[in-house]
Amino acid sequence: MSKPNIVVIMSDQHTPNVLGCYGNKNVSTPNIDFLAEKGIIFDNAYCNSPVCVPSRMSMLTGLHSHKINVFNNADPLLPHLATWPLLLRTVGYDTVISGRNHLLWGDRLAGFGARLCGDKSEAIPWVKNGKTMLGEKAPQAIDTHIGPDDASYHARHDIDVNAHAKEYLKTAGKDKPFALFVGYYQPHAPFVALEKYFEKYKDMPVEIDELSCDPLYIPFLKALKLDRKIEKEKLITAIRAYYAMVSHIDELVGELYSSIRENNLLDNTIIIYTSDHGEMLGLHGLWHKMTFYEDSVRIPLVVSCPEKFGCGKRIDRNVSLLDFFPSFMELAGVKEDIELDGSSILPLLEGKTEGWNNRVIAETIGITRGQPGRMLKRDNLKLLMYYKSDPVLFDLSTDPSEQHNLAKDKKYSSILTDMIKEASEDWYPEKINEMTDNNLKHIYYHNMVSKLSVSK
Numbered sequence: 001m002s003k004p005n006i007v008v009i010m011s012d013q014h015t016p017n018v019l020g021c022y023g024n025k026n027v028s029t030p031n032i033d034f035l036a037e038k039g040i041i042f043d044n045a046y047c048n049s050p051v052c053v054p055s056r057m058s059m060l061t062g063l064h065s066h067k068i069n070v071f072n073n074a075d076p077l078l079p080h081l082a083t084w085p086l087l088l089r090t091v092g093y094d095t096v097i098s099g100r101n102h103l104l105w106g107d108r109l110a111g112f113g114a115r116l117c118g119d120k121s122e123a124i125p126w127v128k129n130g131k132t133m134l135g136e137k138a139p140q141a142i143d144t145h146i147g148p149d150d151a152s153y154h155a156r157h158d159i160d161v162n163a164h165a166k167e168y169l170k171t172a173g174k175d176k177p178f179a180l181f182v183g184y185y186q187p188h189a190p191f192v193a194l195e196k197y198f199e200k201y202k203d204m205p206v207e208i209d210e211l212s213c214d215p216l217y218i219p220f221l222k223a224l225k226l227d228r229k230i231e232k233e234k235l236i237t238a239i240r241a242y243y244a245m246v247s248h249i250d251e252l253v254g255e256l257y258s259s260i261r262e263n264n265l266l267d268n269t270i271i272i273y274t275s276d277h278g279e280m281l282g283l284h285g286l287w288h289k290m291t292f293y294e295d296s297v298r299i300p301l302v303v304s305c306p307e308k309f310g311c312g313k314r315i316d317r318n319v320s321l322l323d324f325f326p327s328f329m330e331l332a333g334v335k336e337d338i339e340l341d342g343s344s345i346l347p348l349l350e351g352k353t354e355g356w357n358n359r360v361i362a363e364t365i366g367i368t369r370g371q372p373g374r375m376l377k378r379d380n381l382k383l384l385m386y387y388k389s390d391p392v393l394f395d396l397s398t399d400p401s402e403q404h405n406l407a408k409d410k411k412y413s414s415i416l417t418d419m420i421k422e423a424s425e426d427w428y429p430e431k432i433n434e435m436t437d438n439n440l441k442h443i444y445y446h447n448m449v450s451k452l453s454v455s456k
């Protein structure tokens, strides 16, 4: 096999719990399920920050947020940082991006050789019924802009992104290997979907979760204005629309797969489907991301290349988006000599699980500013640490809904001490507060002279 082509399809805010191949019986995702049948499913894949830009920049640089100084969605990627698309170019790859990567400014290529269409597809205005959607109630609202809407900006963006990617595939790989990154905006809020997809779910039974929310996350509820009574019918509509958006993405993935096959690229192309973080979708009364609950921080990860890795396998080891960089280097035969926080998952794909460091670390700047947080998942145990807060420990093998904090259980005192020590290595929350405050000052002055563009 010559140097393989790599296609990374990254949606935005897709929890694996709303995917057929991860056990959801209500959602229709035949194309991603087919990709999984022809590939390998990771049941414990995580992002390294449950926020868009920090997650994506960790994925591209192979480094944690605190090492690249990217904590917020407005933070730029410092131009000297190497990314995996940049390194792939050094060994002859054509690396291109179609669609969303969410960088707001700076070098928005982030090491890719070319961009096929705008990050937010500037050709399509962010409007509904002639009015901008960027009012105070959008785009995160869960009860004001929900349901079927053929004017959905997100849906039209994703269709545009797929069209550019399919056009690229017509000539890709002819004289050099390629890495294509396809970034969809769906199923990110607002929870609106094209009518034909919403129609599939308009009668789907939906149960609204009544699980308790850890007191740690109460400030988050307030910050997102979720600490109020929201009509149940609206929440049900939001969830149905989310499912519909997932089905739309699934169809786009199917189109891309067909295009890869029709252009005779299937045998030598590794296809990856993933997302930048999850979506709480009402669990524990929470929506969107930002927390370390499984539904926020866990992501789908399907890797398909039957010629190379076989198919029909599930891997339960803990892996993360940080692992993309070293994995792609190994696939492309790049002998990189730079510090990386992840590990190549190629041994796992080849069936070798022994020796895998079965842990994942994720970071945030906190539920509210000034309270950085760190998550360490080791095997099935998950530790949450927030600055100046008591630690929280969940055992996901017995408590998958994360309702029982074991941090004060004497049986766990030894392993808790051990995990706190491990999670505290190279984590300095006071320093992170300084860095984020400083970043915000710089951004403030840029905003003084020019409002951040959201149209490009």
Ligand SMILES: [Ca+2]
Pocket (backbone or CB within 6 Å): 012, 013, 051, 052, 053, 188, 276, 277
């Ligand atoms: Ca995101």
